[in-house]
Amino acid sequence: MKQEEVMRIQMEVEAKDSETRRLQEEVENARRKEEELKAQQLANATKGHLKEENTHDEDDELVNGDVSRDLDTDENIIDPINERRTLAERNENLQGQLLTLKQDLAQLRDETKETA
Template sequence: VNAKDEETKRLQDEVEEARRKQAEAAAALLAASTTPQHHHVAEDENENEEELTNGDGGGDVSRDLDTDEHIKDPIEDRRTLAERNERLHDQLKALKQDLAQSRDETKETQNDKIHRENVRQGRDKYKTLREIRKGNTKRRVDQFENM
């Protein structure tokens, strides 16, 4: 009897879940198929009148589009490139700090020590290659051999 009750309850829950999903789908369809109020253009009341107030009957009547003031401009919500770069820079700095804390000094190789020293002095492969290209060929060969 308990097994039947549990199965009945489970089936009722599934039916209720299916009904809820169907109601959500219907609401989403209704929302997608209706035109928002701010997309409607109001019609001119004087459209069918033969004679206009200025008396010439063929005057040009125009009406401005009514817009809702509460509509948000998506451009205002965008992040600028500088803001994104700053955020990414902060994330990178935090990740570097986390990595530095988890570094095991006992497993550091000689190349790791050389790299850390070069980074501390502000040298990287691009600066090194740029300096090698400076000067004449003899100087470049000597500098490359001394590396």
């Protein structure tokens, strides 16, 4: 009876060991596949960058690699430089505002309440 119990436990342990090894192999295979995919993605990305870099090979004969091409422009882009005002323009505007405020103040001033 005791012998049968020991044998049963031993068989369970062996089954668990076998299952553990199988799962470890599965994990290892999954890791290998993941590494292979990462390497393949890196290689593909590198190839893509190399292709982009080599698109100007026909221009290599030009002196210093200078390339004359028209740039694509997007007319919807707002250029902040066009909206800039010079310091003189801002000062003129502020001087005008100051003058207007002085005139408003002069009109609103109640001369009867001035202190001596």
